[in-house]
Amino acid sequence: MYYLITLLVYGSVDVIACLGLSLQFGIAGVTNFGFIIFQAVGAYTAAILSLPPDTANGGFQRYVGGLQLPFPLPWIGAALAGAVLALPFTFLVGRRLRGDFAAIGLLVTAVLLNLLVMNYVPLFNGDAGLAIVPAPFQPQGMTTASTTYQWAFAAGVAVLAACVYWYARHMTETPYGRTLRAMRDNDKVADSLGKNLLALRTAMLVVGGAIAGLSGGVLVSFTTVWSPAAWTYAETIVLFAAVIIGGRGNHLGAVLGAVLVPVGFEEVTRLITNANPSLPPNLLPSLQWVAIGLLIALFLWFRPQGILPERRRVIPLPAGAAADGPALPVPQQHLPDPGRVPVPSLPVAGTAVPSQAAASPANPSSAGPGSVTDEPTADVVLQARNVSREFGGVHAVSDVSLSVIRGTLTGLIGPNGAGKSTLLALLAGTDRVSAGQIWYQGQDITGVPAFRRARQGLVRTFQLASEFKRLTVLENLLSAAPGNRGDTFMGALAGKRYWGQDEAAVIAKAAAMLNKFGLEPLANEYAGDLSGGQRRLVEIMRALMADPQVLLLDEPMAGVHPELARRIGDALVELCKDGMTILMVEHELAIMDEYCDPVIVMAEGAVLAQGTMTQLRERAEVVEAYLVG
């Protein structure tokens, strides 16, 4: 009987811990190799909050605190301690550090903290650990050893685990959860679409830390003891094994993994030990670790998605979106967006200024000034000023100055290695300039990070496939939409009633977009399963969902079927007529001929020339750069 209770409590605690890890690792892609620290701090906190002062029991163990707080304060304290402990680690999870380096930092922290707690006795009684931690509540006339009490405790913990499951799910199935999954699939791209990676990862470290802390608090209330031996760094790997085996990105999988791995292993070990009492004491625990190592490797190879894979989120498209034509109300999704309204140009001397804002591309004489820079006659929306970028001595971009005029579809061509993509990255902020400045809408944005530039309407696409693989096509589009009230931590907590309307509007907008590019039948397919051309299309649509004022496209038509490329080109021209500005890197001269004006030519990291294609063809050095390149 007692055995069943123990099993239920341990199982529930493991489920809670695995759900915390499932949120961090499975949903947000944060590999927290120090997860066990958070469980440990929760356990210690709950212990010292519920224990009497250490002088009270003869001083056989030493610890700080000893507040003797009533239930549920120790458990709340445990969760809070886990959350607070997460804060110092946020510096590891920003945009700059590789995920695997951060994971190693956390792993080493787990090893070190264990060592320190073990050796510093006054804090938590060192190596021996804390004992006789009181049970949470002791009703009158009932001892905590009674079966009724034990069952009540187990049931309470099981309910708590269910609550954590509900919360994790609730959190995941929101626009915010979608953003987390987008970051997991490709953090650089999420950054370029306006997602604040540091804030997202910090939130997940804190939430996961609180859940881990809670699991520790519950555990120590049941076992009444807690020592460094209970939270060696390897315990984290057990939880990782559980989440990987159960199924990453599926909270039910985490629950299953918790039952199979930590609980299942303990049980099997116990059964074998009971059957063969003569085995060396160290053999089975050692083999248990070997088995966990094997299981991790085997599952990652043969079934990386786990036993219960992440399920595909099918979102039905609104009815009516399937039909075509502007007569229907659906394409009216061009909401009055203050950012879209053309900014009144500065009162400069040029006479052609008002017409410039309307920007007809077929106006070579005035739209393509022969000299490149510092001519404030036109409405310059994006400008590079003497920008350079070095990679270990290689000048990928050196001293480039160029201006992009509002409402134009500007082309950027040049041979391989000319620095086009690097320049695009510098403009979008996904890479840092070595020297020079970037100006956007009349402001110096050189130091502004990519996600803030995206929020200001400066959005880029990538040369290499960059779809969020384990999001559907529709989710890819939805993830980029700005201003969804459910796309914040608090908004997601507030529930669907708070953000449902925003979500519906964004879905309608995405449906219209899918309709326009003919990708509706694939709306609910995983983006990673599409063909190369379709993925490029998804990427362009996703960038457009971000409501860009200036769109930076890196070879949007490479590898795309010619017919589809034409469709994309026409759509881009259309967008420019509506006031959008586009800077497009392309290799194909034919595309430049047809759609772009003006065209900027780069070679060997520098701007060679600028003008209409007709003008450029007459210039010997341009032809030479292209023919030689």
Place this chain on the structure above:
Amino acid sequence: MSIFVASVGFGLITSAVLAIAAVGFTLQFAVTDVLNLAFAAVMTAGAFIAYWINQMGVSVWLALFVAMAACSALSVALNLVVYSPFQRRGSSPITIVIVSLGMALIIEFGIQAIVGGINVSYTMSQGRTLEAGGLILTTVQLVIIAISLIVMISAHVLLRYTKLGKAMRATAANRALARNCGIRTGRVITITWAVTGALAGLAGTVFAIDVGSFGPTSTDLFVVLILAAVFLGGPGHAYGAMLGAVVIGISTEVSAAYIQPDYKYVIAFVALLAMLAVRPSGLLGARA
């Protein structure tokens, strides 16, 4: 003062052991692109292989070579059977790190399953004690320092002056480009696993000689020192790892003389986290 000098002596030996491990680890990462957390487990395997041979009555200095050969083979096998297939499939770096942790568990606790949880030590003589200006070293410790120096010089010669070393550096800098230039990167990577695996075996054995008594989990904390040394100099940077090993080795041992010895890892830990936070590319920067 004498405490200080003596602790510098300890620091030199720790640095010597650490340098071998750190150079092996960092070269492995640079050329093969695997952040192999099982490196320390391979070290432990080397230490135990040397122990078993030593138990048969063979001198530990001879056993050392067998341990190196065995760890070399073990590392090549790890790559062929585990890491390389995952890389070919295009697994993310973090997946490979998780797999390498799994491998660390298998090796480390596989050894524990065989030997049990006990600590062992080699049968060997420490040799005469030498003293110079407060610095007290045994002959064995001097030999360890000499071995380490030989390894460092060999690594330098290998990387700077041999065709293989240049191929390794080229592969580290840009694998695809190196292959297009006619370098057989597959072979270079296999050789790198063999060489760095041998270094792991060597480091493991001299580590075990140095600490005297060791067990299957003895290298768990040494990993902190290795990673600190590697990240201090910049991951993938062999000379950086040497510098890092000297800095970490001496600073931890000197600090151990003045604070409680159990806390000596704190310096390495703080150095590691500071590097990760401020300059993940290491003190010596982004050179390949």
